Amino acid sequence: MKRFLKLFLIATFAFAISFGLASCGGGEDTVSKEEYDRIVEELAEKAAELAALQESSVAKDEFDAKVQELLEKTAEIEALKEELDEVKNAVNDLLQGQLKIVPPADAEYHDNYLVLDVGETMEVGVKLADVVDVADKVSYNSADPTAVEFKYDSESKKATLHGTKAGIVTVNVTLATGLSGSLGVFVKEDVPTFDDTGKVKVVVGTPQMNGLFIAGFGNSSYDLSIRNLIHGYSTLWTTPGENFLWDTEAVLVEEPETEMLPARQVPETVLKFDEEGEPYYEPVLDEHGNPVMKDVNDKLFKFKLQQDLKWNDGTQITAKDYIFSLLFTASKQWADVKASSTTGDQLLGYADYRNPDTPKPEGASTPVFVGAKLVGEYEFHLIIDGENLPYFYETTMVALTPAPMHVYAPEADVVTDPETQGTYLTGFTAERAQWVKDVYCFNPTVSCGPYNFIYFKNQVVRLEKNPYFKTDGEGYAPMVDVIEQRWINQDTDVYQVIAGEVDIVAGVIESEKIEALKTSDTAYPVTYSRNGYGMIAFACDFGPTKEAKVRQAIGMLVDRNEFVQEILGGYGVLVNGAYGLSQWMYQEKRQELEAQLIQYSLNTEEANDFLDETDWKFEADGVTPFDRTKAGPDKNYFRYNSKGEMLQVNHFGTTENDITDLIALRLPVNCAYAGIKYTVTYGGFDTLLNHYYYGYTMDESERVYHAFNLASGFGSPYDPYYSWHSVWVGKSYLNSCQLADAILDECIETMRSQEATEEGRGNFANAWLQFQIRWNELLPSVPLYSNEYYDAVNNRVKDLQTTPTWGWARAIIRATVEA
Incomplete structure (x- = not known):
């Protein structure tokens, strides 16, 4: 019986490939190619008759009758097209996962990736339902087609994979009907011994x-x-207990001297959002329309380096390497290669330095950075912009790690501007920034x-x-x-x-x-205790997951307790926000927090309630209200918006991942009860991170995923500005979910603008609580669990204390x- 069903599906699929049609079952609903052609031919004849009537100016009644007949035939063929699409989709769904690239039985695998040496050619099959070889009927693509070549020889009727470049890549094959299959390939190269x-x-x-x-x-x-x-050799050292200390052990002669500079006046601004949700700062005006001004005091830090610091090639490390590190990472050249950096973003003159319209000194590669001063061979000064003070983690604003200028840009130099005493670069080109990204990034042989x-x-x-x-x-x-x-x-x-x-x-x-x-x-x-959480993260700027209610609905379709029990075996707890169990804010605000957050749990009725508040509340015609009683697994009954677009969420998870497996098992079923078509695609971690971090840079045509399962850890210090603030939306991977929200921004700015005092600590914790409440409502990701981490250590390693x-x-x- 199973073999009969498989052969039946294959025959149906072959019919679809051959004629562009699909047929299943029998009786009155059967659609044949002959019938399809007949209707198309009649449609053409009616159109010709209509044209003739118009030309001969026949009676209006006859003309109207012909028009009506034409409309009826048009509706009939549209209905047939919809039926054909539904049948094709049904066949594809039944055969999902049945199109496979099949290597030889003795092929080597590493963590379920096919191993292929550089220069090696391997004969493979492309099988449909493990029976029919369709290698001659598929198209091929991969994220890096230069790493693995797929070829089909029509004479020998054989397909091959050829390794051309070392790396890990997922290769994909697709039939004309849209059915696809993939295979992870690990291309290896020779390594030294x-x-x-x-x-x-x-x-x-x-x-x-x-x-x-x-x-x-x-x-x-x-x-x-x-x-x-x-x-290494950052000026600021972080201890195992997450305390921040100036590194006077190896890097600095002494803790930096500080000085509050005379007040200067600047216009007050407020964060606003344009019609497309893009953030911008608008000046505050008085009743006469004039900018409201305020006094700010900038803060100067004076650093003196120890004189025995060296790069691993023996080259001396000087103050220029520290200032170069700042000028390089904040430069337009570095931003132009799609690098993200926040180094120096709180210093005086940062915005002007980053602005491509800022004039540059004659012969300079960059504008002047007025807040970065080179004082001597082993001494430099940094100035915090007073508009950014106070700041709860103030010392981190001026923490610097050196960069090897003699490697990054051998022709470059750090030059002092005689007018402002700020610094700029000469001899630094866009080509050197590209080289750092393309070469040094993967092979950083000079470091400290x-x-x-x-x-x-x-x-x-x-x-x-x-x-x-x-x-x-x-x-x-x-x-x-x-x-x-x-x-x-x-x-x-x-x-x-x-x-x-x-x-x-x-x-x-x-x-x-x-x-x-x-x-x-x-x-x-x-x-x-984990300083983070596992999650299903959403793209909040793309597709249906742009809407908070859709994200909340999915939150109500995940049985998070099952993840804790099945995956963690009880070694974990549920969390309902962007926090980890080890954070001091959570320890202080735990009871208040849990009492005010939405407790997301499996509840299809509440999921449907959330979706009924959106435009995703119709059947396929975009008019008939969605009936939740008709929805469920195998019902093929989904929600649509008023434009007739189906509510489909595409999820990407990594292979050989128990969490991905559980998501693939449960979410498509649970979501069907709320009318969401939830698909899960497996692939490599590199592909996941590329779509998760850089989806906002992709064209709509290549962007397909709305959700990802992965884990997040919190940096030290904890400043959600660099993860959730709207200033990064559309500009950086830092706000990875691309979520823009004015209330979140306000909470973030309140947190970071506190003094490092007991009162400031209390204010920080209160703002953090409000941030979590709002985040929990917006739900840019579904927190699956937080837990205890276990590092496994062999007995030969003694006293590893993480x-x-x-x-x-x-x-x-x-x-x-x-x-």
Whole structure:
């Protein structure tokens, strides 16, 4: 019976491919090609008759009758088209997941990705329902077609995949009817070998890495770990307990002197939104229409560097490297390569420096940054714009890490403007900014952190101890000689730690793995409250998820308790906002918070109520009211708006991910009861981050996903301005959900404008509470859980002490490791 059904579906599908039609079942509803052609022919004849009548000016009654007959035939063919579309969609739905690229049986896989060497050609099949090879009927595409080529040879009737460039890519094949299939391919290259005899080495296992090892292009935690190990010498040090201290241990001679500068007058402004929701600042006017002015006092910080700081190539680090870092990351050239940076955004003159219309000195590559002053070879000054004071985390406004000017831009120089004493760059070009993005970002061999970057190949990063590195901000120097971070199978990661194949796996949440770790004699857990949460994040600027009521409805269609039990096995709790259990604000406001938030839980009636308040309240004609009693799985009954557009939400999740699997199992079913067609697509983490972070830059034609499942961690310090403020909408990945809301902005600005005092701390917590209440109402993402994190550590690594804000890459410097 199953084979008969499969063959029947294949036959139906082949009929659709051949004739552009689809037929299913029998009896009165059957549509044939002959009938379709007959109606089209009659339609053409009626149109010709109508034209003839117009030409001969026949009686109006006859003309009207012919028009009516033509309209009836037009309606008939439109109805047939709709029926054909429905049948085609039904067939596609039945065959969903049945179009596959099929490699040879002995092909190698890594974490369910087909392994292909650079230069290797592999013969593959493209099978429909595991039976019919349709390689000659598919089109091919991938995110990076230069990495893997797909070819079909009509003579040999064979399809092949050919690896052309190292990397991870998802290849897609599509039939003319729209049915598609995909395969993840891991293209490997040759890597050098090293003799690590006698060296202390630590191996860390992670999911896929993006290989973005400088800031500006996303914040994958796996890339961030490498950044923390290879970059260093920030003027401000963050302790494991999340305290901010000036680094007088290794970087500064002494804590910077500060000075309040004389008051200056500036116009008052207020944040507004235009008709398209874009934020802008508008001057405040008095009753006569004149700008209202206010006094502000800027604040000067004076930094003196220790004189024995060096890059890992032996080059001296000077004040120019620190000022260059600021001028580079804030430059138009860096912004033009789509890099995001907030370094220096609170300093005097930042907006003018960023403005492409600001005049530049003769021969300069950038305008003058008046708030950045080069005072000597090892001394520089920074000025905080008084309009940005007070600020709860004031010292972070002037924290700087050096950048290797002699590598980034060998012809560049930091020059002092004689009029303002500010600084600007010469000899810095757009080509060098592009080089930093395209080359240095993936291969940052010159740096100044505790470890040197050796290579990133085949999803393995190799680091070696930097002999020029002094210490971190509390006097610790690295003891481990070699660190390797590599992509490993996520189903077996903890078991590899227990077996001694890997030394560290961070951020474990699955209950089965945690139990195995707790009972192991060869490994131990380090546990801490998560400073973040797992979520389904929405694109708040695209498609149906632009509407808060749609997002709230989906929130009522997720059984979040099931995620806690099925995925975390009880090692987690529900959260209802953008917070983690370890945050001090949550600890202080917990009871008030939980009493005022909407508790999203599985409730199809409330989901339908939310949607009935939107324009998604009709049947396909855009007129007939949606009837919730008709909705459900396999009913093919969905909501439409008044334009006749179906309410469809497209979700993207990563492969080999239990959370994606549970979403794919439950959400399409639950959402059907509310008339939402919820689709789930699997793919690589790189594809997810590209659409999640940079969807706002894509054309409407290439942007398809409205929801993503991933996890979020909170930075240190916690300032939601850099995650949720409207100033980033349409301009940066920082506000990843692209949510613009004036009330949220007001809460954020109240938080950050507090003094670092007990009173300021209380005001910050109160504003944070209001922020969470509003965020919970807007629901830019559905928080699935917060939980305890478990880092799995092999017994040979001693005393690894991680915290919510102090990951393994920070802690490893203080740990000891058996050889």
